Amino acid sequence: MDNKNIQLATVGGGCFWCTEAVFQEVKGVEKVISGYTGGNAPGRPTYREVCSGLTGHAEAVQVTFDANIISYEDVLIIFMTTHDPTTLNKQGADRGTQYRSVIYYHNDTQKDIAEAVTKALGPYYKDPIVTEISKAEIFYEAEKEHQDFYKNNPNYGYCNFVIDPKLAKLRQLHADKLK
Template structure:
């Protein structure tokens, strides 16, 4: 049986790339959620006017990789103390957010935020928001890093995040 977590922490290309290297992760979908515009496009989300976050829906097998590892990796690959931004990516679409599907996920997400607060200096600004409709991002965003490994943003931003997860979670690498 698999579990899916919908989480946002900056550009979805980075989250997607980092999660795809973990054993037990069976699917990663780059998507938009948390907004009010039906079926938004990337261009619309980039304006910040739709309310959506760039997110990923990470599906994993908890018998292979514990849910705590999925969430601790999330807090390793992005800075949850930056409000509505990750580095040079600025706007509510880049917010740090978790979207629980049910009350049990809400509790697991809250526990992960508390754990992250123990190792991140400053205040964790990650929000826990209701899971609304999830809109898949355009096809060219899916597995973007693998398709564009020499693209400038991937080299400058995604690679360091992927490397942080690789270093911290070697036991779970594919």
């Protein structure tokens, strides 16, 4: 008998390669898909179009997780503590609205939890949290070469200099939540 409680979380925390790599290590996460959402340009956006900043889309991930193993609240806490939620439209050297910090909620319960988590974590940061909380919109899966990027390119420079430190932070802060 399958007693899973499968739910979906959609978040953007800068480059989707980083966020994807983080959640692929979390216990209870079944699948992570990199993609684009939250934009205003018509049609299916491409990586190049999203990187231009003109489509309004954010690089984001959809995280399919078993809520019997990890709660939505814990998913958001991991998200908020493995990127910088205090920088507007940038993460590290990546700049533009496509790299904004954002939580896309799928229902009112997720919205309430997102608001509570950002409020609770606020005092732990020197600067105010600027993470956007928005209703989930159409999610477009990114091109194949952007899926499992870290797993497929662990020696790529960006992975070593940007993703590895985020994974180290994940392992330090959330060791009890790892696979």
